[in-house]
Amino acid sequence: MxxxxxxxxxxxxxxxxxxxxxxxxxxxxxxxxxxxxxxxxxxxxxxxxxxxxxxxxxxxxxxxxxxxxxxxxxxxxxxxxxxxxxxxxxxxxxxxxxxxxxxxxxxxxxxxxxxxxxxxxxxxxxxxxxxxxxxxxxxxxxxxxxxxxxxxxxxxxxxxxxxxxxxxxxxxxxxxxxxxxxxxxxxxxxxxxxxxxxxxxxxNVSKRSSLDLFYNMLISFGQKTCFYCGKTLDGRTIAHVDHFIPWSFVQTDQLWNLVLACRSCNVSKRDRIAKEIFLDSLIERNEQLASSKEAIIMKEFKFYQSEKLQNLYYYSIVNGFEHQWSPNK
Ligand SMILES: [Zn+2]
Known part of the structure; x- marks a missing residue:
């Protein structure tokens, strides 16, 4: 025992x-x-x-x-x-x-x-x-x-x-x-x-009932356009909170892995990962977020390092996730 x-x-x-x-x-x-x-x-x-x-x-x-x-x-x-x-x-x-x-x-x-x-x-x-x-x-x-x-x-x-x-x-x-x-x-x-x-x-037991909390954080930080295609987002119904590395892989909601996307990008991306160029943009976005002095955002970034996100991207590919997706323009 x-x-x-x-x-x-x-x-x-x-x-x-x-x-x-x-x-x-x-x-x-x-x-x-x-x-x-x-x-x-x-x-x-x-x-x-x-x-x-x-x-x-x-x-x-x-x-x-x-x-x-x-x-x-x-x-x-x-x-x-x-x-x-x-x-x-x-x-x-x-x-x-x-x-x-x-x-x-x-x-x-x-x-x-x-x-x-x-x-x-x-x-x-x-x-x-x-x-x-x-x-x-x-x-x-x-x-x-x-x-x-x-x-x-x-x-x-x-x-x-x-x-x-x-x-x-x-x-x-x-x-x-x-x-x-x-x-x-x-x-x-x-x-x-x-x-x-x-x-x-x-x-689904780890899943949240809503990602509104993260929507509010990203909006308050000034994200107003779709992370992938750049379309202007106005209103919660149009903006989707997207797991950059799919939820089915990470099984957790980390602000540093979440972006706002328009409905059509979110639906078309589904359970895939985006092209590497978007990884670079996300690392850049996260650098800005990580410098925030707001307590709620600081908590989300407490253990973040860009290497972790890069590793996660790499490991998702090793685990069979496609990395070909990019938005239709
Ligand atoms: Zn879009």
Missing amino acids: TWNLKIGEIKETYLTEQQIWQIFNTFFSPKSKNTMTYKFGLIKSLIENLYNVNENLELNYYQLFESFTKIYWNLVVHHQLRQSNSSSMNSGIEKVLVNFQKEREIPNDFRFDKLPYALQLELVQQVKKVGKKYVIGALYGDSRGVIYEFDLKKEYMKMNEPVYKFMLKYQKVLTYLTNYHLALFLEKYNRAENTVQMLMKVE
Whole structure:
């Protein structure tokens, strides 16, 4: 049992890709006993935060548990899915979420991002407290101590470099694997849903209900034309918030990966990445945004570096995304 570990050091710093695959394969195999879904939720949260590490590959727990809370709020409250294999017992995280919802009388149809920001903050702190206790050590043990190291007295974990690089490179397939196994587990312990329906819920569990927040930030920063074709944008109905690197790959909303596009560019681009010339424009745009003194924008750019965006672009191509799209003029 490792769930109650207080400190875990990285066991091995030299690992081949084959060795890392073995660790993930064991993790997803039926041999790995899961009494609840925590480990899947934590892997999903790690993937979402691959671009939020600092130069020492440290990831702070607030960031990590913000993703974790969002995922579990949407699973437990929004979709009302049981997370444990026991019908008589709720997991610690479920208790926190359900109590929070009841005390504040929040309706089930609220997705996490619809909660007022102050409530999100409060809830993340509560989930973090339980998550630090039960989740961090468990995945550490299951992965034989190679994914990250941690010390619960500190407020961050540190990723193991070869595993970090591996996760960047294979993030798409790892996302699929995690979603699939999470859906299988949930299907087993929640009635009346088949795997396909469950998988759709799981795949969208990280998605926000709206990108209006980012629309407002980009508009307030003065973007008035389509990032791709230059057409003037007037009004929210005409402007779409576009994930420059498609959402299906990044699975997260980062301001530095978001642009405003006209409807026709957004629809025509779909799930593809744009030509490299647009990457250059986005790096330039981000340099300007990063110099903003507005707190909300500074928060979004806290871990941004242009190299991260370049890597993301590169890794999306490695993961099979086309990079040929450019607007019809
Ligand atoms: Zn356009």
